[in-house]
Amino acid sequence: MTNEPLNVLLLAGGVGGAKMAEGLQSNSNIMLTILGNIGDDDSFHGLWVSPDIDTMIYTLSEEINRKQGWGVREDDYKALSFLSKLGADTWMSLGDKDFGLHIYRTERLRRGDRASDITKDIAKAFGIEARIILPSDDIVQTKVLTDKGWLTFQEYFVKERCDPEVKEIKFEGLEVAKPTYEALDAISTADIILIAPSNPFVSISPILKIPGILEALKETSVKKLAVSPLINGKAVKGPAEKIMTSLGMQADAIGIASFYGDLIDTIIIDNVDSELSPKIRTLGIEVFCTDILMSNSSEKKRLAEEILFLAKNNNLPEGAKR
Numbered sequence: 001m002t003n004e005p006l007n008v009l010l011l012a013g014g015v016g017g018a019k020m021a022e023g024l025q026s027n028s029n030i031m032l033t034i035l036g037n038i039g040d041d042d043s044f045h046g047l048w049v050s051p052d053i054d055t056m057i058y059t060l061s062e063e064i065n066r067k068q069g070w071g072v073r074e075d076d077y078k079a080l081s082f083l084s085k086l087g088a089d090t091w092m093s094l095g096d097k098d099f100g101l102h103i104y105r106t107e108r109l110r111r112g113d114r115a116s117d118i119t120k121d122i123a124k125a126f127g128i129e130a131r132i133i134l135p136s137d138d139i140v141q142t143k144v145l146t147d148k149g150w151l152t153f154q155e156y157f158v159k160e161r162c163d164p165e166v167k168e169i170k171f172e173g174l175e176v177a178k179p180t181y182e183a184l185d186a187i188s189t190a191d192i193i194l195i196a197p198s199n200p201f202v203s204i205s206p207i208l209k210i211p212g213i214l215e216a217l218k219e220t221s222v223k224k225l226a227v228s229p230l231i232n233g234k235a236v237k238g239p240a241e242k243i244m245t246s247l248g249m250q251a252d253a254i255g256i257a258s259f260y261g262d263l264i265d266t267i268i269i270d271n272v273d274s275e276l277s278p279k280i281r282t283l284g285i286e287v288f289c290t291d292i293l294m295s296n297s298s299e300k301k302r303l304a305e306e307i308l309f310l311a312k313n314n315n316l317p318e319g320a321k322r
Contacts, residue, residue, distance in 0.1 A: 005030050006029065006312075007031050007033065007186075007189055007190050008024060008030045009035060010033070010194050011194070012037070012056065012198055013199070013202075014055070014203045015070065015237050016203075016236065016238075018056050018060070019197075020196040021196070022060065022300045023299075023301050023303055023305075024130075026304065029308075034132045035183055035186060035207055036053045036133070036207075037203045037207055038052070038115075039052075039171060040154060040157075041139065041141065042153075047103060047105075049094070049102050051154065052203065054101060055069075055070050061127055061128055071098060075098060076095060077094075077096065078096055079094075080094055080095070080096075091159045092154060092159075105122070114137050116137050119133070131186070133180065133186060135180065135206075135210040140173040140206060140209075140210065141172045141173060142206055148160070165246045166239075166242070166246040167246070169205070183210075183213060183216075188220060192225070192311045194227070195225070197236070197294075199235070199239070199240040199243070200240070200259050200260070201240070201243050224263060225264060225268065225310070226260050227303075227307070228257075230252055231272060232252075232272045252273065258283060262284065266285065267280060267287055268288050268289075269287060269288075269289055270293070273289070277289065291303070
């Protein structure tokens, strides 16, 4: 290997994706590009909100509310309280600082600016060194079919608190969506491609389903790895295992590996799931076991270093595999 920084492409959404990006960003030997999820995007109070992209921006700029895992630290909700007083539906919790970003994004979108350029400028303003790119500049929205009918993802996730059973998931807008040139270029120039421990159905699928993205990923010959979002059959955060069960899938690391199939070469699972390794290997996917929880900054950094070592050497560092 040369001493040049590795181009690492991270497919990410949600809190798990942001944690993985934090760990990777701490490594000075890589050039990090994050391909984010736009399926959660929606309009609230006349403003275009991009929850997963904003969570990534707030996390990497240390503006994130750590207690929640989303939103801005030390934020107020005065605007939302006035909206509520006026009779507006305020189940989507947006802080005053958060509103500022949404106003900026919406103004630029109305001027006709590309969503990708707006995201790039926001990340720069927040002092983020990693590239945060979008899979498409077109609107693609995740919709969830429940007993209450079709819901937007935010209605299901925030308003309904993931309570309804998921019967089907679809992505509206795919028929006209085009991949961004930034996404296709990042895929073709990556040295390593990593799928974060994000919900594969509502955080990663909206990326993969954009026409041209999955095909480009499969065409590249570089190492492609994924980190399981499930530990002992449970998601650290979010409804991944509940959605898998509702859709009749096996809610564990085997189910995650089966979902990604031949897209990935390797899956990283938690030590507690090590007994699942033989079954996963029958799928033609290599397995490595380590601690994947990432409950603090040192664990995020350690996991990122192990994954980079694994990608370059096809093995984990001494002592990591237990």
